[in-house]
Amino acid sequence: xxxxxxxxxxxxxxxxxxxAGCGPNRVIVDGNFPPPLIEPLPLTLGVWFGDDFTQxxxxxxxxxxxxxxxxxxxxEAQVQMWDRLLAGLFEQVIxxxxxxxxxxxxxxxxxxxxxxxxxxxxxxxxxxxxKVYEIWMRYRFELVTVDGQPIAEWTMSSYGKTPTAFLQSxxxxxxxxxxxxxxxxxxxxxxxxxxxxxxxxxLQEQGVPSEAITP
Amino acid sequence: MNASFIRTLAxxxxxxxxxxxxxxxxxxxxxxxxTEGIGDSSVVILGRRHSSDYETEPDFVACVxxxxxxxxxxxxxxDELEFLNALYPWFExxxxxxxxxxxxxxxxxxxxxxxxxxxxxEYLIWLDGSTVRTEGAGSMACSFSGCFGFGTWGHxxxxxxxxxxxxxxxxxxxxxxxxSGQSYMPAVIxxxxxxxxxxxxxxxxxxxxxxxxxxxxx
Numbered sequence: 015x016x017x018x019x020x021x022x023x024x025x026x027x028x029x030x031x032x033x034a035g036c037g038p039n040r041v042i043v044d045g046n047f048p049p050p051l052i053e054p055l056p057l058t059l060g061v062w063f064g065d066d067f068t069q070x071x072x073x074x075x076x077x078x079x080x081x082x083x084x085x086x087x088x089x090e091a092q093v094q095m096w097d098r099l100l101a102g103l104f105e106q107v108i109x110x111x112x113x114x115x116x117x118x119x120x121x122x123x124x125x126x127x128x129x130x131x132x133x134x135x136x137x138x139x140x141x142x143x144x145k146v147y148e149i150w151m152r153y154r155f156e157l158v159t160v161d162g163q164p165i166a167e168w169t170m171s172s173y174g175k176t177p178t179a180f181l182q183s184x185x186x187x188x189x190x191x192x193x194x195x196x197x198x199x200x201x202x203x204x205x206x207x208x209x210x211x212x213x214x215x216x217l218q219e220q221g222v223p224s225e226a227i228t229p
Numbered sequence: 230m231n232a233s234f235i236r237t238l239a240x241x242x243x244x245x246x247x248x249x250x251x252x253x254x255x256x257x258x259x260x261x262x263x264t265e266g267i268g269d270s271s272v273v274i275l276g277r278r279h280s281s282d283y284e285t286e287p288d289f290v291a292c293v294x295x296x297x298x299x300x301x302x303x304x305x306x307x308d309e310l311e312f313l314n315a316l317y318p319w320f321e322x323x324x325x326x327x328x329x330x331x332x333x334x335x336x337x338x339x340x341x342x343x344x345x346x347x348x349x350x351e352y353l354i355w356l357d358g359s360t361v362r363t364e365g366a367g368s369m370a371c372s373f374s375g376c377f378g379f380g381t382w383g384h385x386x387x388x389x390x391x392x393x394x395x396x397x398x399x400x401x402x403x404x405x406x407x408x409s410g411q412s413y414m415p416a417v418i419x420x421x422x423x424x425x426x427x428x429x430x431x432x433x434x435x436x437x438x439x440x441x442x443x444x445x446x447x
Contacts, residue, residue: 048314048315049317051338053340197318198322198323200317201317201318202323204324
């Protein structure tokens with residue numbers, strides 16, 4: 015290789031390295047989620063994770079995906095957390111491979127839960143001047159019969175934050191805040207689920223003992 | 230005077246120069262101390278994380294736990310994350326009990342009561358507070374030939390420990406500590422940080438008081 019060619023290759027490499035630094039900060043949320051310590055409800059629940067849920071990612075809505083400062087992918091962690099949580103909350107959970115709908119009938123599950131992430135927002139110390147990374151999420155849940163008839167629908171928020179720490183990168187801090195938000199979502203769901211009037215009515219219909227239903 | 234003594238003296242002098250001064254105060258109010266110690270029961274130290282603008286640092290919580298166990302190895306302090314995971318979701322910021330009377334409600338859940346029994350939990354200590362950086366001054370310029378200048382900044386630490394007796398479901402003490410210190414960084418070619426161990430002083434202060442409460446040896 016001549017010295018001119020070598021210089022050209024070196025220049026191209028430098029340009030590539032410079033361009034690689036121009037993209038958004040990407041975080042694929044990764045965490046360990048514990049099972050809930052709770053007496054399970056004596057029911058078999060079906061759960062349907064739609065594509066919008068399993069592939070959920072967030073980026074600044076005012077810009078395109080590639081222009082956004084951050085792209086936070088939560089889908090895999092969402093499925094992992096909700097799988098774990100629901101498996102502890104109900105005696106049995108069946109993850110469906112197709113959505114509930116007209117014409118489908120099965121006595122295997124009492125109802126089907128469909129979670130949606132409606133909104134996700136983040137705040138970094140650079141935005142707020144507070145040395146805390148924060149993530150908010152808003153969920154919408156549908157509880158439907160196997161053939162798709164609505165039983166209950168409700169929304170729920172969750173919040174996670176983590177302080178800045180020495181030798182902790184922005185990506186690590188955003189990941190930790192997202193994990194905290196997911197843990198908070200689980201805590202909120204457990205404390206809220208049996209308090210929703212439409213869910214309470216459904217649980218009574220299913221013969222769940224009244225002491226398992228929070229007044 | 231032999232050479233090794235002079236070398237030791239030089240190392241000590243260098244170490245004392247690299248740490249700045251910290252002032253700290255501790256207030257304590259405790260009652261119903263376990264005079265015989267806590268036996269084979271355990272203690273858990275948890276950070277309060279309800280405030281929106283600060284968070285009790287997990288490192289500080291771990292530091293206080295380490296301080297207690299390193300001075301009295303008979304005291305079993307359960308790791309914070311291990312406890313939070315074992316009791317999930319009952320000690321998350323949203324669901325954690327705010328008052329000792331809330332413990333009874335929590336123990337009405339059979340799996341929670343069984344877990345607490347297995348852990349032999351006697352005391353639950355809440356730590357609330359944080360260490361913040363205060364005003365800084367000075368400037369420093371760095372180039373290929375090195376750094377030149379001077380920088381200084383301060384840190385303030387304020388923490389409060391609240392002790393709950395898990396068996397009696399009552400608050401049995403409070404310990405407050407505050408510490409502040411100024412750090413310096415002179416630079417003549419190489420920057421030399423002279424750090425004030427503010428958080429460490431607060432950890433020692435609160436750890437000593439908790440040790441006095443929990444240990445029969447102090």
